Amino acid sequence: xxxxxxxxxxQSRSVKLLRTIWQSNRxxxxxxxxxxxxxxxxxxxxxxxxxxxxxxxxxxxxxxxVDNNCKHLNDNNSVENNSIISESSLKCIINEEAxxxxxxxxxxxxxxxxxxxxxxxxxxxxxxxxYFKGYSWExxxxxxxxxxxxxxxIMFRNxxxxxxxxxxxxxxxxxxxxxxxxxxxxxxxxxxxxxxxxLECNVLYKGKILxxxxxxxxxxxxxxxxxxxxxxxxxxxYNLYNNLxxxxxxxxxxxxxxxAIGTNPSVLRKIKWEQSFIDRNEVVSxxxxxxxxxxxxxxxxxxxxFIQLIQVSPLKVICFTEGGIRLWHDMVKTTCAYWDATGGxxxxxxxxxxxxxxxxxxxxxxxxxLSTPIACMITEQHTQNSLEHFLRxxxxxxxxxxxxxxxxxxxxxxxxxxxxxxxxxxLNSESMQNYLQRxxxxxxxxxxxxxxxxxxxxxxxxxxxxxASELCKKQYSIKDSRYMVxxxxxxxxxxxxxxxxxxxxxxxVCIVLGSVSxxxxxxxxxxxxxxxxxxxxxxxxxxxxxDDSVAEDSDVVLEHKNSPFFKRFNxxxxxxxxxxxxxxxxxxxxxxxxxxxxxxxxxxxxVIPLWSDLMSGNMCxxxxxxxxKTLYTxxxxxxxxxxxxxxxxxxxxxxxxxxxxxxxxxxxxxxxxEREFCEKLKLQINRHKHKTVLSEVEEMWQKKMLIPxxxxxxxxxxxxxxxxxxxxxxxxxxxKCSQGLFGxxxxxxxxxxxxxxxxxxxxxxxxxxxxxNIVQATFRSLDPESVHP
Numbered sequence: 206x207x208x209x210x211x212x213x214x215x216q217s218r219s220v221k222l223l224r225t226i227w228q229s230n231r232x233x234x235x236x237x238x239x240x241x242x243x244x245x246x247x248x249x250x251x252x253x254x255x256x257x258x259x260x261x262x263x264x265x266x267x268x269x270x271v272d273n274n275c276k277h278l279n280d281n282n283s284v285e286n287n288s289i290i291s292e293s294s295l296k297c298i299i300n301e302e303a304x305x306x307x308x309x310x311x312x313x314x315x316x317x318x319x320x321x322x323x324x325x326x327x328x329x330x331x332x333x334x335x336y337f338k339g340y341s342w343e344x345x346x347x348x349x350x351x352x353x354x355x356x357x358x359i360m361f362r363n364x365x366x367x368x369x370x371x372x373x374x375x376x377x378x379x380x381x382x383x384x385x386x387x388x389x390x391x392x393x394x395x396x397x398x399x400x401x402x403x404l405e406c407n408v409l410y411k412g413k414i415l416x417x418x419x420x421x422x423x424x425x426x427x428x429x430x431x432x433x434x435x436x437x438x439x440x441x442x443y444n445l446y447n448n449l450x451x452x453x454x455x456x457x458x459x460x461x462x463x464x465a466i467g468t469n470p471s472v473l474r475k476i477k478w479e480q481s482f483i484d485r486n487e488v489v490s491x492x493x494x495x496x497x498x499x500x501x502x503x504x505x506x507x508x509x510x511f512i513q514l515i516q517v518s519p520l521k522v523i524c525f526t527e528g529g530i531r532l533w534h535d536m537v538k539t540t541c542a543y544w545d546a547t548g549g550x551x552x553x554x555x556x557x558x559x560x561x562x563x564x565x566x567x568x569x570x571x572x573x574x575l576s577t578p579i580a581c582m583i584t585e586q587h588t589q590n591s592l593e594h595f596l597r598x599x600x601x602x603x604x605x606x607x608x609x610x611x612x613x614x615x616x617x618x619x620x621x622x623x624x625x626x627x628x629x630x631x632l633n634s635e636s637m638q639n640y641l642q643r644x645x646x647x648x649x650x651x652x653x654x655x656x657x658x659x660x661x662x663x664x665x666x667x668x669x670x671x672x673a674s675e676l677c678k679k680q681y682s683i684k685d686s687r688y689m690v691x692x693x694x695x696x697x698x699x700x701x702x703x704x705x706x707x708x709x710x711x712x713x714v715c716i717v718l719g720s721v722s723x724x725x726x727x728x729x730x731x732x733x734x735x736x737x738x739x740x741x742x743x744x745x746x747x748x749x750x751x752d753d754s755v756a757e758d759s760d761v762v763l764e765h766k767n768s769p770f771f772k773r774f775n776x777x778x779x780x781x782x783x784x785x786x787x788x789x790x791x792x793x794x795x796x797x798x799x800x801x802x803x804x805x806x807x808x809x810x811x812v813i814p815l816w817s818d819l820m821s822g823n824m825c826x827x828x829x830x831x832x833x834k835t836l837y838t839x840x841x842x843x844x845x846x847x848x849x850x851x852x853x854x855x856x857x858x859x860x861x862x863x864x865x866x867x868x869x870x871x872x873x874x875x876x877x878x879e880r881e882f883c884e885k886l887k888l889q890i891n892r893h894k895h896k897t898v899l900s901e902v903e904e905m906w907q908k909k910m911l912i913p914x915x916x917x918x919x920x921x922x923x924x925x926x927x928x929x930x931x932x933x934x935x936x937x938x939x940x941k942c943s944q945g946l947f948g949x950x951x952x953x954x955x956x957x958x959x960x961x962x963x964x965x966x967x968x969x970x971x972x973x974x975x976x977x978n979i980v981q982a983t984f985r986s987l988d989p990e991s992v993h994p
Contacts, residue, residue, distance in 0.1 A: 294531035358386040419891035442474035525580035577882035592627035644814035715781035768811035
């Protein structure tokens with residue numbers, strides 16, 4: 206039997222010759238071009254191969270091997286390469302045959318299928334003598350081949366009819382040749398029809414199925430397939446009402462007969478709403494939906510369905526799948542987790558209270574857009590007991606699947622007290638006071654072995670800066686330049702990474718905000734703050750606004766006397782009061798703000814490890830015992846907020862729905878997100894392994910991604926333009942008033958030439974050179990009083 210070639214080609218002889226030369230010398234070229242493998246690359250390859258080759262190893266053995274191999278990696282790469290899920294989780298979420306390696310499968314060499322008269326008529330609708338016109342016949346053949354070979358991404362090469370009046374008995378009347386869309390797949394198919402009356406088609410497969418793990422391919426949607434999909438899409442009740450009204454019989458409309466349409470769109474809207482749930486009683490509908498999802502879930506082995514708990518009074522519904530629990534167990538040790546609450550799209554007649562929606566989300570540090578929801582809870586309570594029950598339920602089912610619980614490396618949330626306390630109690634079995642004591646030991650280099658093993662908590666920086674803005678507005682006007690000074694003081698504290706730097710900033714803030722009059726100490730502190738602001742260069746991930754956030758106005762207010770950080774900062778405040786209390790009074794301090802200083806010490810400084818960079822980054826700067834203990838620098842809850850926004854606006858159209866309707870839609874959403882997450886993570890891993898020669902020698906210096914301006918935060922980086930914020934002016938001379946607190950600070954001429962003989966261009970050139978940052982730093986080191994720091 207003569208088999209056609211794999212794919213039609215139109216390459217010229219020169220192109221074929223170049224390809225032959227390239228393939229014959231590929232090994233030599235690769236050795237010449239490929240750079241030497243670094244220690245980091247060898248460690249990454251050993252970690253990946255160790256995980257991908259040994260599919261039956263225990264999860265604990267894999268975790269220990271990752272910890273041992275990642276000691277020489279930097280922060281970003283150690284976090285990126287550890288974010289690998291186990292193969293058992295991949296099989297549970299996608300399919301039992303899914304693997305991280307290239308996909309292989311066996312198919313029968315010969316099979317047969319029959320066409321119905323309707324299908325044959327559909328295929329021959331556009332027939333033109335020896336071939337079909339158009340692509341309508343492809344859909345019929347593809348549906349038949351799916352039964353015997355569901356893995357095949359079939360593309361048709363050619364087909365032909367026999368138009369001879371007489372033909373031999375075994376000569377086929379119709380012949381179709383096809384191939385697989387994957388370049389690595391050798392499978393070819395040949396379909397023949399001999400008996401036209403019986404409409405029997407013989408299928409012959411040749412080759413093996415081999416699909417690369419770094420590609421996703423699919424057949425194109427043809428015209429009829431697109432029409433079928435368009436019919437299955439549900440349109441809104443208002444659009445359906447307009448369509449029916451536009452195509453209605455005119456005589457019926459003239460007689461005011463709307464029997465086939467309805468009097469208004471609300472009738473159709475109610476019909477659509479009634480079809481969205483199983484029973485009118487929400488409790489009965491929830492129970493029936495739970496049993497339905499349980500029976501339809503055939504892939505999972507330990508956790509069936511989606512609804513795991515239904516409680517009527519108080520109202521509480523907890524939902525997750527086995528795939529979500531597996532992702533939590535595999536990735537939470539190396540990936541930051543987020544959880545938050547929202548509302549606005551769930552409604553129920555079972556309670557008069559506002560219904561809240563809690564969700565736990567995971568993301569990969571190398572690609573933050575690869576986020577997936579893990580579990581959710583719909584409840585009417587915003588209490589610590591309710592949230593602890595939610596987390597404990599997730600941990601219990603994790604123990605049921607794996608026999609052990611993973612310790613999360615970091616959890617981010619907003620500044621809600623109940624979210625923070627419940628996370629600490631369930632995950633670390635400690636209180637907020639114990640957590641602050643542990644952070645104090647870590648930042649002072651006194652941590653023990655257990656301190657680095659527990660979960661670290663971080664709160665959203667966007668929520669903090671919003672509260673700081675409200676406090677500064679109460680102390681100063683937003684149009685006043687002093688408002689920016691207060692905001693930059695908070696920004697310096699947020700971006701501090703060690704306790705010594707924070708203590709220095711707190712001392713300067715106490716002097717500036719606590720001193721009533723101007724003194725030498727106040728001027729020095731303002732200059733220090735000014736110099737620190739000019740060095741700010743931190744870009745923050747923007748937070749997505751969530752108008753329905755239930756913890757938007759919550760604040761972390763603790764018994765500040767018990768915090769070790771408060772005790773240290775209170776001693777600094779006493780020293781600052783003694784310092785500016787002995788200075789001479791030279792006028793009123795325009796930045797005097799006792800209310801802002803008291804709020805800072807009461808609500809913010811006692812819990813500074815939660816919202817500053819003190820507990821982010823590589824922990825080896827505090828202790829060399831754990832060089833690979835790296836905490837994430839995600840400073841906002843933008844990932845969870847973006848998930849809420851997409852769920853409410855895109856999935857639920859910003860409308861309120863019944864609980865059972867929401868859960869039915871959420872189940873489809875969760876399964877889709879889990880599968881998409883696994884597929885993209887699988888592609889990312891395999892693309893890292895299978896790098897081509899061209900990608901290894903490619904220059905990346907022209908492909909540096911610039912951060913757009915709308916993604917930068919105002920007070921998290923140095924000012925780009927000069928801001929007219931006047932410094933302390935005691936003599937009202939114009940020279941001092943022209944000096945701004947932030948921006949290009951000094952207007953003092955270091956070397957001035959008289960403008961004679963039209964040499965102004967030379968004077969401007971010299972002044973531009975002398976005002977460069979490097980030149981000024983040199984003058985500052987020689988004479989600190991010549992240029993302000």
